[in-house]
Amino acid sequence: MNVLVLNAGSSSLKFQLMNTKTREVFTKGNCERIGLTDGIFGHVEGDGEKVKEIVDFPDHGTAIRKVIELINEHGFEMEAFGHRIVQGGWHFEDSALVDDEVLAKIYEVAPLAPLHNYAEAGVIEHCRETYPELPNVAVFDTSFHMGMPPAAYTYALPTEVREKLHIRKYGAHGTSHRYVSARCAELMGKPIEELKLISCHMGNGSSICAIDGGKSVDTSMGFTPLVGLPMGTRCGDLDPGVMQFIMNKYGMNIDEMLNVLNKKSGVLGVSGVSSDFRDLETAADEGNERARLALDMFDYWVAKVVGSYAAAMNGVDAIIFTAGVGENSGTTRAGICKYLGYLGCEIDPEPNKKRGEDICISTADSKVKLFVIPTNEELVIARDTRDIVNG
Numbered sequence: 001m002n003v004l005v006l007n008a009g010s011s012s013l014k015f016q017l018m019n020t021k022t023r024e025v026f027t028k029g030n031c032e033r034i035g036l037t038d039g040i041f042g043h044v045e046g047d048g049e050k051v052k053e054i055v056d057f058p059d060h061g062t063a064i065r066k067v068i069e070l071i072n073e074h075g076f077e078m079e080a081f082g083h084r085i086v087q088g089g090w091h092f093e094d095s096a097l098v099d100d101e102v103l104a105k106i107y108e109v110a111p112l113a114p115l116h117n118y119a120e121a122g123v124i125e126h127c128r129e130t131y132p133e134l135p136n137v138a139v140f141d142t143s144f145h146m147g148m149p150p151a152a153y154t155y156a157l158p159t160e161v162r163e164k165l166h167i168r169k170y171g172a173h174g175t176s177h178r179y180v181s182a183r184c185a186e187l188m189g190k191p192i193e194e195l196k197l198i199s200c201h202m203g204n205g206s207s208i209c210a211i212d213g214g215k216s217v218d219t220s221m222g223f224t225p226l227v228g229l230p231m232g233t234r235c236g237d238l239d240p241g242v243m244q245f246i247m248n249k250y251g252m253n254i255d256e257m258l259n260v261l262n263k264k265s266g267v268l269g270v271s272g273v274s275s276d277f278r279d280l281e282t283a284a285d286e287g288n289e290r291a292r293l294a295l296d297m298f299d300y301w302v303a304k305v306v307g308s309y310a311a312a313m314n315g316v317d318a319i320i321f322t323a324g325v326g327e328n329s330g331t332t333r334a335g336i337c338k339y340l341g342y343l344g345c346e347i348d349p350e351p352n353k354k355r356g357e358d359i360c361i362s363t364a365d366s367k368v369k370l371f372v373i374p375t376n377e378e379l380v381i382a383r384d385t386r387d388i389v390n391g
């Protein structure tokens with residue numbers, strides 16, 4: 001089946017037209033600066049040619065029309081739409097065929113992820129109106145985590161408040177954790193039901209997931225994607241008292257405070273250099289101490305969460321590194337593994353130099369296996385779409 005996978009952000013729309021059987025990607029790209037002037041329409045053709053055009057995208061509807069124009073120009077067939085939805089809230093434990101009720105639920109939980117869900121729901125509406133004959137499937141980043149045990153997802157808040165407002169840990173990056181854990185089991189040649197895995201999705205946003213028998217049993221992101229590890233620009237875990245202290249000192253309101261925590265914190269805030277690990281590694285090598293501290297903090301946090309998840313599962317068979325940092329930064333992987341000797345993790349420096357491919361980076365003697373597995377969220381979305389459409 002040819003599925004157009006759509007991943008809408010507040011001002012962007014990533015797309016990929018893929019055949020689920022052959023895995024062939026016919027075209028993929030990104031519409032950037034939606035809602036602003038000088039939008040960028042970037043796309044890669046099947047032969048690898050990269051094209052960038054300046055196109056104004058006043059809204060997501062214009063962007064999706066442009067994507068479909070491109071698909072039609074090339075004469076590619078499109079049989080279904082698969083949508084990445086960041087937040088499924090308490091409604092979705094699995095991917096779902098979109099009807100009026102599903103769409104209403106996506107809107108209902110949108111206040112939990114306002115930057116994403118409204119844009120994503122808008123794109124679904126557009127696809128349904130313009131192509132009523134094609135099915136739409138919603139694949140939720142949160143659904144992989146909905147089976148976590150209550151002890152892992154419950155916040156220690158008054159029950160009436162928690163229950164009335166549906167406050168709990170929802171997690172994120174579920175599609176990525178699901179893909180890399182299944183792929184890891186394949187690479188290990190074992191049924192996933194028999195494995196305890198820890199998946200480290202480390203990109204601009206980062207989260208770690210404990211996966212026992214193929215099910216997420218804990219994850220580092222929470223009610224929102226602000227918590228857990230320090231990220232590119234997000235603060236990660238923070239004493240809530242710090243917010244009150246800063247707000248009083250600087251006369252900030254809560255929106256201004258959250259803007260600092262979301263956009264000006266993390267490794268960017270600590271280093272004052274960049275949110276990009278490549279820049280931080282260069283600056284740290286040149287002697288920038290704040291950049292070094294930001295990188296050290298990150299490694300330390302990942303190792304600390306990995307250790308807590310090994311405890312939560314009473315063991316771990318393999319640790320997986322994925323996403324921009326996890327797939328590309330051998331120094332970050334080595335920095336994390338320095339803490340994990342007690343678990344029986346031994347990294348092999350040679351394969352650890354490689355990037356961009358599925359690879360085992362632990363020594364033959366390592367008790368816990370270490371893998372780099374490039375994530376493929378689009379493939380999961382396309383396959384879920386096919387399976388749901390085919391019933």
Ligand code: AMP
Nearest residue numbers: 203204205276277278323324325328329
């Ligand atoms: P993602 O959010 O998964 O697209 O990851 C993006 C992040 O990956 C960038 O901001 C960089 O911090 C990081 N990254 C990409 N390539 C490299 C690299 N070669 N070395 C270190 N970090 C990298």
